[in-house]
Amino acid sequence: MKTRKIGLVNYLAYGSGDFLGAGTTALTAAWLLYFYTTFCRLSPIEATFIFATARVLDAVVSPLIGFLTDNFGSTWLGKRFGRRKFFILLGIPCVFSYSLMWIGDMSFWYYLLTYLLFDVIYTMILVPYETLVPEMTDDFKQKTKFSGARISLAQMSAILASFLPGILLTHFGKDNAISFFYASLVFSVLCALMLMLVWFCTWERPRNAWSEAALRAEEEKSQLSLSQNLHRLFIELNSTLRVRIFRQHLGMYLGGYIAQDIFNAVFTYYVVFVLMQDASMASSLLGTMAVFQFIAVIAMVPLCIRFGPAPSYRIAVVLFGLSSLSYAVLYYAGLSDVYSLLLLVSAVAGLGRGGINYVPWNTYTYIADVDEVITGRRREGIFAGIMTLTRKASQAGAVMLVGIIMQLSGFVSGQKNQPYEVGHTILLILSVGTIIVLVFGFMVSLFFKLNQKTHGVLREETLRMREAGRVEPEKVTPQARETVEMLAGMPYESLWGNNNIGYLNRNNHSKL
Structure with a gap:
């Protein structure tokens, strides 16, 4: 495919869109469970039930949005605004719903409904956003640079998500929920501005660049009835898992990201209830991780080009696994009060997490190329839908499991002092739970052979x-x-x- 000239502004504008994906996810993963159990008086099971309910809804919404974006080009709106970018434009004013989730002292039903509302909006924007790179270019190096820009800016948003709550908690007081509302409002404004950049500085694959098979498929799809389209959606969803390299990609993706979800879900609890420090210290350590994640992403771009995604991924997994284990080792060795050691371990964790974040989203941009050689069609949307579904489902599942285990260990919402067993449970989840999932991703990566040469x-x-x-x-x-x-x-x-x-x-x- 002959592409337009791609400049730095295009790379940065596209990458800025992940302020929504990574920034809100980082803030949610690190703080929402703590916010629910500390400022909203929800039990761990009530809080994690909200995440689980959203995943049931998402099982329908994510694939449906992916399916719609693949087929929206034949409509008047799709021809006028783009089959992908129409949904991004529609979502810009809706991102402010994120701040509604972070209001304290409301009811369980309020938190459930506001979380579900934002979850749908998040999906409506992120699924088409994730299809744009294979729409804009087929070139391996350009795709790698787009992924690098995306994950680099994502890590910048993660840095902000890590430090901002601590700064606001220090200013407003550690027992004031308004800190989290203001943090979410900052992200709502930033996300709206960044998505405007995405709208103006990205493009979709021109229709005259489609293959004959894709054009024929578009014509055939327009003749299907509603029942046939629903049947087609079900078959298309299942067909993605029949693509072997996509299954391998999902294994690496889930291995790295579920490990981070487990780690994120308990890290603030580790600082507050194991180290007996303020939540602002958790913010400082998470911020350190985020800074080094950013450094790791920059290093990963040339590594993936030279050595390939899978070897680079394995290096990152080893770094994150060792650092996760080190938090427990420091505690049992009586060294967990040495702040410099905690910063060092957090820095190593950040290097590993940055690599884990970058590699799967880099390799994802090539999956549609493999699928095209199999099917003769471009199906970026349906793959993006499955990716978003598995990402959010894995996050919710990990957080829900953590909540259940913590409640079974005796955790009491709203209490500053927890039973003795709770601390050891948190350490077990933080270290052993994280490593078990990382080992799975490491093993899958041994079979992944896509690199610059094979591509x-x-x-x-x-x-x-x-x-x-x-x-x-x-x-x-x-x-x-x-x-x-x-x-x-x-x-x-x-x-x-x-x-x-x-x-x-x-x-x-x-x-x-």
Whole structure:
């Protein structure tokens, strides 16, 4: 695909959009459970039930939004504003709903409804946003730079999310919930401004650059009835998990991110109830992590280009795993009151977390390329929907599990002093729980073979298939065949729609 000239402003404008994804997620992951149990008097189970309920809703909303963005281009609004960017534009004024979640002393039902409202808005914006890079370019290095800009700016938002609550708690008092409301309001304003930059400085793949198969699919989809479209949605969702490299990608993604969710959910409790320090110290340590996450992302861009995503990911996993274990080691060795050691461990944790954050979102931008060589179509939206669903579902599941375990250990909401067993439970979750999930991601990464070299071969073969409108096994070299079959997970002759993956391919294949 011939792309427009891409400059620094495009990279930065696109990356700024993740102030919504990373910034609000960082603030929510580190503080919302603590906010609910400290300032809203919700029990850990009540608080985590809110997260779980949102995931039930999200099981429908995320794939549906992905499906809509893949098919919205044929509508008048889609042609006028873009099949992806229309939803981003619609969401800009809606991001202020985030601040409604952070008002203290309200009822359980208030917190449930405000969380669900923002969750839907978050999905409506993030799913199409995540499709933009493969829309704008096919080039491996450009995609890596876009991912680097995104995650770098995401880490900047995480730095703000880490330090800001501590600054406000110090100013307004550690027992004043208004600190969190003001922190969320800052993020609401920033997210609205950043999404405006995304709207003005990004673009979608022009229709004249679509393959014949994609254009034919668009025409066929317009002729489907409502029941056929619902059936198609179900098949398309399932078909993503039949793409082997996407399953591997999800394994790495979930291994790294669930580990961080578990860690984030208990870290503030670790500082307050194990170290017996103020929440502002948790903010300081989280801020240190965020600063080093930013440094790690910058380092990860050249590492992924030179060595590939999987080896870079494994380095990051080892760093984060060792640091997670170190927090417990410091406590049991009687050194947890040495602030300099806590800062050092937090810095190492940040380096690992930065790499874990970068690699999966970098590799995600290439998944649609592998899918295209399999199906002959561009389905960025449906993959983005599954990614967003699994991300939010994993976060909610991890936080809910942490809440249940803490309540079973004897945690009492609103109390400054907790039973002795609670501290040891927090340490167990923080160290062992985090490491178990990291090991899973590490093992999956051993099978992930997509890198700059293999992606280049894949793109050459995809261009050949686009021009011919079919596979040409007689023209492919043995080396190229081996590489493409390894990435696609099926014989070369079965590529470019000669299979039953996806709704249209499934129907056409059954007629052969």
